[in-house]
Amino acid sequence: MKPSNDISKIFLFSGLNENELQLIQDFSSIKTYSKGEIIFFDTEPYLGFYGVIEGLVKIYKISKEGREHIIHLEYPGCTFAEVPMFEKYSDSRFQELTYPANSMAIEENTVVIKVPVKPFLELTNRNTDIYLKMLASFAKRLRFLNTHIEGITLDDVTKRLSKYLLTEIEKEHPNRQTIKEKQENLIELDISKYDLASHLGTITETLSRVLKKLQSEDIIEVHGKRIVIKNLASLKNYIK
Amino acid sequence: MKPSNDISKIFLFSGLNENELQLIQDFSSIKTYSKGEIIFFDTEPYLGFYGVIEGLVKIYKISKEGREHIIHLEYPGCTFAEVPMFEKYSDSRFQELTYPANSMAIEENTVVIKVPVKPFLELTNRNTDIYLKMLASFAKRLRFLNTHIEGITLDDVTKRLSKYLLTEIEKEHPNRQTIKEKQENLIELDISKYDLASHLGTITETLSRVLKKLQSEDIIEVHGKRIVIKNLASLKNYIK
DNA sequence: CGTAACCTTGATTAAGATCAATTCTCGTGG
DNA sequence: CCACGAGAATTGATCTTAATCAAGGTTACG
DSSP, X not given: OXXXXXXXXXXXXXXXXXXXXXXXXXXXXXXXXXXXXXXXXXXXXXXXXXXXXXXXXXXXXXXXXXXXXXXXXXXXXXEESOHHHHHHHHOSSOOOOBOSSEEEEOSTTEEEEEEEHHHHHHHHTTXXXXXXXXXXXXXXXXXXXXXXXXXXXXXXXXXXXXXXXXXXXXXXXXXXXXXOSTTTTEEEOOSOHHHHHHHTTSOHHHXXXXXXXXXXXXXXXXXXXXXXXXXXXXXXXXXX | OOGGGXXXXXXXXXXXXXXXXHHHHHHSEEEEEOTTOEEEOTTSBOOEEEEEEEXXXXXXXXXXXXXXXXXXXXXXXXXXXXXXXXXXHHOSSOOXXXXXXXXXXXXXXXXXXXXXXXXXXXXXXXXXXXXXXXXXXXXXHHHHHHHHHHHHHHSXXXXXXHHHHHHHHHHHOSSGGGSOSXXXXXXXXXXXXXXXXXXXXXXXXXXXXXXXXHHHTTSEEEETTEEEESOHHHHHHHTO
């Protein structure tokens, strides 16, 4: 009856036993969001972290002028906003922390678990396994952000888009050599072009033009949310 | 005789006892670098992390065209390149990891300790205190990078410089209300203008022009590496 | 079908990078 | 102590990329 309430798919919880999972479920809350619904703003006081069970969540910042930049996209299994938990720890004096960015569900029926800090830390206290898993997850995120910053500051939009497309291909075909010819070079965008642009640090108009340019060079073919890579070598050439 | 070999000032080691510190010192190596010397490249295989004992280190990326972007500046007490340690952990199959970015000593006689991963992890195995400290340090860095990305993608150069200047003032006067008038609004840059520009995601020429603009508006006064804030309110207005 | 959200296209503008000289600063050796 | 020279910083002129502004066109969904 509650397939969407299965929190064992959250990577962070994967080492925990039935009992611990039930405990977490007991003090946490699970909520389903519609597409476009805000999960939290970066002005809200920090209360706990979140995990995606179903759907897709964007983590983003907005400038004074209203321009948006997507920092992360969180897929099922991912946790987000765990970071402030340890900022609190590091501060001797108590201080009112806020969430580091805004977050919004960008798929219909996105299911998210909200885990309050205090009981969670009590449960996992001295659990080195959880700590190591978090360290690994933080490490991954740090490297991602490093690469992201590198892209934003040192690459133009074409290069950033090329990198994105190439990582998307890798994602869908983790071990490529064993895959048959069919669909090998097809990418099915799971986000809107607006969100993709914002994720690449640009705007829809520019993204549209760059996609058009790559099409005119016979490197890709765009049909709505489907992008076919027609010339992988040329695309790879752009990221050099 | 070896004042520069005092590794207890490394924040990460601050909870360790004499014995443990000695152990770390035994399997680690300490080296003094000249200004401009490379500590590691982002192409090198990962062998261990580093801690700054004296001096100043920049962590940076370089584009194909040779443009540089500084991601972090590391001061005495800081550790860097600890991140890949936990990427290795998270990967079941062994893989050859490289350093996430380049690093260079940017002060004369920068003293750095290099800690090899394996013995360090054996020493700290199951030491939740170290893990929590690392989580806190990763958390801090993640928030910093978030803010950094926000700045690069959503702010113009003037705003980024203003933010930098204001955080520098905070840094030098942690509890401002008790400070006397003199020197209150003086910033002594500890990096070159080239490095500052690169840290702000721009180039020296642009930085120079922005500094000039702020001077012409009577907000700051620049004398080489000394910058005096003449109108704090106006400067703060730029970061809104 | 109708309408709202999404996407594309074109014309224009603006911010900042690039290119090209100077000028300034400071450490070093005569 | 001064002069030299190299690296650092400034300034000006120009160019490039991508943002902005302004219409249209497409798609999806009730």
